[in-house]
Amino acid sequence: MPFAFTGLLSVLPLNATALPPAPRSPVLLFAVLIQPVALLVAYLAGRFASHLVRRRAQISNSTATLTALIGLWAGFAGGAWLFNEDYLWAPRMLASAVVVAVIVVGITALVITRIQHEPPLDPIAEVARRGESERLELKSSARVNMHTGKRDDAMETVVAKTVAAFLNSRGGTLLLGGDDDGRLIGLAPDYATLRQPDADRFELFLRSLWRVRLGTNAAALPRLDFAPATDGAGEVCRVTVPPSPVPVYLKGPKGNGGTELWVRVGNSTQRLEVDDAISYVARRWPHEVRPSLRARVGAYLLYHRKRAAVPQVDTD
Template sequence: MPASPLLVEFAIALPIALAFAYAVAWVVRRLFGRRLRLGLTTMAVISLLGISVGLLLAGLLFYGQYLWMPTTLLLAFGSSIGLTFVAASVAAFIRPNYGDVDVAALLVAGESDHVEFKETARWNVREHKKDPRMELAIAKTVAAFLNSNGGVLVIGASDDGVVRGLERDLSTLRTPDHDRFELWLRDLLSTLVGRNAAALPHIQFAALADAGTVCALNCPPSPKPVFLTAPRDGGPSTDLWVRVGNSTRALGVDEAVEYVSRHWRPTLASLVTGRPAGPTSGR
């Protein structure tokens, strides 16, 4: 007989509770998919809190309950599952809608810290040829929006908001249509910023009267840092790109470390919504 049976029970119950909370969190995240931006750790903590709520209810509502009694276990595990599903549903519901945007209104309003125009994505308008530097500029802008507060990149419009269309970019593709262009964009971003980051932007095509068609990438804030890996003399380089006013720039190592520590600093709001901390965190 142990000298302190309650401590022994607690020592046995704790890893079981942690394992159960992790399993519930994993299943819920799989069920909600991309609609849920809460991290696995956050969901596991919520699930663990649900177990505590169930134990509290068992102690308050039922006389003479012990830890391993069926009623106690059912309340604990049931509360864990219920609270996790509720939290996931709320987080998915209140998540900002990074879907279609009013492209015409953006073109009229002009560029800002949340909006940028690119005349082409592949075609160098000065040298009249396909240029990898144009592709890299697209990836840098997307990475910067993801690493900041989000934003919209419009491809097919000049800096002053005049629609130029996608014809020159489409002409560089084997199959010159919008589906192929979107596939190329996803592949480009997957190569330069990673598959997870490449899946975040919402891509839409907008036909603007007789002016032509543009492509808009609506980029949400990324839940974690996005690094751009690009070829450079001497080997590939990995940089952190951010928005500074209306411009996009790479941060040095010291600046990047400081930016990441401030921008993704855990707060109550970021744990609940799964988003980076807001501007009040000292960015």
């Protein structure tokens, strides 16, 4: 099978002793050179498909390129089945490969968006009327002690440990600005302690609190939304907390002191003692306590190295 680059290489002024005038394995050379070309075509097809479905789905460039590359292979295979062509980059072969790649990327983007789609939440007022449960907690305030009317760090600790407990359990909802009777009394006292009394500043306060007390990764997990208070002034805040993929430990004020593991037990938040915490983590996140292969090999080598270093005592 003739190749264009074979003739090109044959006319180059190459030293006969350095390289042969033509490749000894043109098919193998073609297979090597075609890889970056296929990758470029896959990248362009992926970008084009992402642009077509941008209003309905989002997909990263790397995912689009990899998916388009798979689509190219499928398209070439289909073209070889349908068309009688002598070489891979025939117009019909290339067209079928690109079309299949674009279709595959578009379908993949829609499927990913469907999987990642978050279901709509129930209205906050309806949630508040359900009352507290294993997966629902109502708090009147996140900063102000409602009995003294003053800011109280203990209220912030309650919010932090409740979120930690939901993260360490099956997830749940923390409703701030609602009392035990399910009334939405609002967060006006909390808003009054902020530089700018609005929802954006309140969310920044919560994220900062969780980052200090729970860690940066845990602080990014909860989802917040706000609604007007029907039985008071201002707004109420709903914190939707998913289960955490790793254990989340509560630190002391300003991130100092020891750490504690909090979980939900029924409709209450409880701290686990050390032995219970170890057992709970081992059951809930077994990968956290299972040593990695690298750690096992290191321990094995260290053990035998120490044994070899111990002098042998002659008992005779």
